Amino acid sequence: MTMLKIENLHARVEGREILKGLSLTVNAGEVHAIMGPNGAGKSTLGNVLSGRDGYEVTEGTVSYNGVDLLTLAPEARAAAGVFLAFQYPVEIPGVNNTYFLRAALNAQRKVRGEKELDSMQFLKLVREKLKVMQISDELLHRAVNEGFSGGEKKRNEIFQMAVLEPQLAILDETDSGLDIDALKQVAQGVNTLRSPHRAFLMITHYQRLLDYVVPDFVHVLADGRIVESGDKSLALKLEEHGYADIGAGAAA
Amino acid sequence: MSSQMNNESSGANALRDNAGVAEVLGRTYSAGFITDIEMTGLPPGLDEETVRQISAIKGEPVWMTEWRLDAFRHWLTMPKPDWAKLNIDPIDYQAISYYAAPKAGPKSLDEVDPALLETYEKLGIPLHERAALAGVAVDAVFDSVSVGTTFRKQLAEAGVLFCSMSEAIREYPELVRKYLGSVVPTGDNFFAALNSAVFSDGSFVFIPKGVRCPMELSTYFRINAQNTGQFERTLIVAEEGSHVSYLEGCTAPKRDENQLHAAVVELVALEGAQIKYSTVQNWYPGDENGVGGIYNFVTKRGDCRGDDSKISWTQVETGSAITWKYPSVVLRGDRSVGEFHSVALTHHHQQADTGTKMIHLGRHTKSKIVSKGISAGRSSNSYRGLVKMEKGAEGARNHTQCDSLLIGKQCGAHTFPYMEVKNPSAIVEHEATTSKISDEQMFYCRARGISEEDAVSMIVDGFCKQVFRELPMEFAVEAKKLLEVSLEGAVG
Numbered sequence: 001m002t003m004l005k006i007e008n009l010h011a012r013v014e015g016r017e018i019l020k021g022l023s024l025t026v027n028a029g030e031v032h033a034i035m036g037p038n039g040a041g042k043s044t045l046g047n048v049l050s051g052r053d054g055y056e057v058t059e060g061t062v063s064y065n066g067v068d069l070l071t072l073a074p075e076a077r078a079a080a081g082v083f084l085a086f087q088y089p090v091e092i093p094g095v096n097n098t099y100f101l102r103a104a105l106n107a108q109r110k111v112r113g114e115k116e117l118d119s120m121q122f123l124k125l126v127r128e129k130l131k132v133m134q135i136s137d138e139l140l141h142r143a144v145n146e147g148f149s150g151g152e153k154k155r156n157e158i159f160q161m162a163v164l165e166p167q168l169a170i171l172d173e174t175d176s177g178l179d180i181d182a183l184k185q186v187a188q189g190v191n192t193l194r195s196p197h198r199a200f201l202m203i204t205h206y207q208r209l210l211d212y213v214v215p216d217f218v219h220v221l222a223d224g225r226i227v228e229s230g231d232k233s234l235a236l237k238l239e240e241h242g243y244a245d246i247g248a249g250a251a252a
Numbered sequence: 253m254s255s256q257m258n259n260e261s262s263g264a265n266a267l268r269d270n271a272g273v274a275e276v277l278g279r280t281y282s283a284g285f286i287t288d289i290e291m292t293g294l295p296p297g298l299d300e301e302t303v304r305q306i307s308a309i310k311g312e313p314v315w316m317t318e319w320r321l322d323a324f325r326h327w328l329t330m331p332k333p334d335w336a337k338l339n340i341d342p343i344d345y346q347a348i349s350y351y352a353a354p355k356a357g358p359k360s361l362d363e364v365d366p367a368l369l370e371t372y373e374k375l376g377i378p379l380h381e382r383a384a385l386a387g388v389a390v391d392a393v394f395d396s397v398s399v400g401t402t403f404r405k406q407l408a409e410a411g412v413l414f415c416s417m418s419e420a421i422r423e424y425p426e427l428v429r430k431y432l433g434s435v436v437p438t439g440d441n442f443f444a445a446l447n448s449a450v451f452s453d454g455s456f457v458f459i460p461k462g463v464r465c466p467m468e469l470s471t472y473f474r475i476n477a478q479n480t481g482q483f484e485r486t487l488i489v490a491e492e493g494s495h496v497s498y499l500e501g502c503t504a505p506k507r508d509e510n511q512l513h514a515a516v517v518e519l520v521a522l523e524g525a526q527i528k529y530s531t532v533q534n535w536y537p538g539d540e541n542g543v544g545g546i547y548n549f550v551t552k553r554g555d556c557r558g559d560d561s562k563i564s565w566t567q568v569e570t571g572s573a574i575t576w577k578y579p580s581v582v583l584r585g586d587r588s589v590g591e592f593h594s595v596a597l598t599h600h601h602q603q604a605d606t607g608t609k610m611i612h613l614g615r616h617t618k619s620k621i622v623s624k625g626i627s628a629g630r631s632s633n634s635y636r637g638l639v640k641m642e643k644g645a646e647g648a649r650n651h652t653q654c655d656s657l658l659i660g661k662q663c664g665a666h667t668f669p670y671m672e673v674k675n676p677s678a679i680v681e682h683e684a685t686t687s688k689i690s691d692e693q694m695f696y697c698r699a700r701g702i703s704e705e706d707a708v709s710m711i712v713d714g715f716c717k718q719v720f721r722e723l724p725m726e727f728a729v730e731a732k733k734l735l736e737v738s739l740e741g742a743v744g
Contacts, residue, residue: 050699053691078701090696094714103710104700111701143714160700 009060020224036221050084079111083166085157092144151182158189175209187212207235293352323438323448413458420456435518454484459494490525523558535571545573552579556588564591568731570738580609583617590619598631607637612645621652627663634666641678
C-alpha cells in the first residue's frame, strides 16, 4: 500500500531552488535509501517532509496516507506518524529527556484521540524500548541532548523513534560521525523497528550504513532530482565509482 | 563594573509570521477579577494626620505612632530614587488612599465575609481546613488588613507565633519593638520610609529557639480596592537553631490605573537559624499596551545576625508593570550563608530592575546568586546585583550566575553586577550568559509533536530549573503554570 507519494517536488531555500522535480513513491514496509553527493538536496528533502520553516515548496505534491502532507504543521505531521531523526539533534538545556519524550508522545496521542499515558505507563514503555534497543537508561536522566556525544545524540534519536513508533521514519544522515560500534548499534535499532506497517527513508552519504540496514531500494539524488533507482547493488556501485558518473550534471 | 547586553538585532524567525499572535497576546490575567465587598478606608492623601489615623485605626501604642511619624518626616526629606533602568511616570502620592479594609472587621475565620473567602478560593488559596491537607498555614492580606490566619493553634503548640503585624504590635509589643526596623531602618530608602510611615498590615513570624516550624507558612497578598496602595510589612525572626520556610503569593485585579505596592520585609536569623523565603509574585502586569498594572517597589532584606545562620530568597516574578526589588542578605555572623534564586519574567511593556545584595561582614561567609531573566514582547529586564566583601570578611566567597533568555526581537536584557572587595582573601565569581530560544529548538520540539506554545514553556521551564528546584513542591507547580500563562503568545 502506498504510504508516501512525492510528485515533481520543487523547493527553495533562501530563494535558491534546491529540489527540482523530485518524485518518489514509498510503500509501507519498505526501506528506501536516498544517496547522493553533498548539496544534492538530501537534507532539504527531509526538512521539507517534516515541515521546517524556511523551506518553500514552489511546485509539486506530497501525499502521505492520502493526505496532503504539505498543508500540515510540523507537529501535526509528527502526530500523523512522520518522524525525522535529525542530522544535528538539538540541545534543550534543563529539560529532562524522559519528560520531553513523554510530552511529545502524549501530544501526539492527544491529536490522534488516544488516551495520554501517565508516568507509570510511560516508564514501563520506556523500559521495554530501552531493552529492545539495548540502550542504557543513563540517557534518560539527562537533559535533552545536553552534553551528549555525537554517538549518544544519534542513539537518542533512534530511541525517540522507538518510543514514538512513527509510520514514516526519515533518518537524516544518522550514520554520519559515528564510529563503527555506534553505527552498528544504530543499525540494530533501525532493524528492530522494521515492520510491515512502517517505512524508512534513510538519507546517507555513504553506503556503509547499508551494510547493516539492507534497503529494499536505493535512489541517487543529484541536483534536486532522483536520477537513478535500483536495489542494494546500486549502493555498492556508487561506493566503487563515486557519484561522478551518475546522472546528468550531478554536483559532485 | 557593569556589562550590558541588548537584543535589538535578535533573529528569532519564529516571530516572523505572527498573524493571529496579537490575539493571544491579549492573554487573560486570571487573577484579574474585582471583589465587590463593602469597604471602609481613608480618603486619598498623605500627611501627618493620615499617619496618625492609620495608627489610631490599628489601636497602636504611642511608641508605634511616633515610629511612624519619624519615618514620615524622614520620607519628606528624601529624593525619589531614579538610578534604576526603569521609566516610571511621576507618582502622585496625594492621589493614593493609604488605608482600605473590608467594612465588616473579621474577628475569626468564621466571621470573614463569604465574598472574601470566595475570592481566596478563586485564587486557589486554601484558607479553610482544606489547608490541613496541604499542610500550609496561611495569612491572607486583603488590601490593607490581614483577614485570617489558619492553623494558629497547631503553630502555637510548637511555640511559633504567626499572625498579622497589627496583632503582633498589640500582642507582642516587646518582640516587635526589638526587631522592627532593625534590618531595614525607617530611613533606609524612599519606599522603605514611606512604608514605615503608612504600613497597614503584614505578617509577623517568630520561631523560638531550637524549633523547626512544623509547616510551611504562607501569606497571600491581594490588592482589591481602587486607588489604594498596599504597604505591608513582614517581620520574621528565627531564634537560635530554629528553621522556617515562608511563602508569599501576590495578585491584584485588572485596573487601568497603576497601583503602588511598597512593602518591606525583614528577616532576622540568629545563631544557627535558617530562613527560607519564597515568593511567587503575580501582580497585575498591565495590558498589552502597557496600561495599568502594579508598581512593585519592595525592600526585602535578611540579616544573618548569628554565626552559622542561613537565609535564602527564592523568587518567581511574572507580574507587576514595574518591579524594583533587591532581596538582600547581610552576612554578619561568621560562616553564615546567603542565597538568592530568582526567575524574573517580563512580557509586553513590563519593566523589571531586580537582583540582590550580598553584604559579607563575617568570616568565611558564603553567598550564592542564581538569576534567570526571561524577556519577551517589548519588555525590559535588568539584573542589578551587589556583592560586597567588607574588611572582616576573611575567606568569604560568592558565586553569581546570571542567565538571560530572550524571546523575540524587541525586548531587552541587561546585567549590572557590582562588586566591592575590601578583603584580599575573599573570592568573588561571576558568570553571565544570554541566549535565545532558537528556531532549531522550536523545530526540534515541533517535529516531535509538541505545539509551539508548549515548546516555549518547556524550554523556559528548562531554563528556570535551577531556581524551581528551590521552591517548595506545590509552589514549583504553581510557578511553572504561571510562566506558561505569562508566556502565552510570546512566540508565534
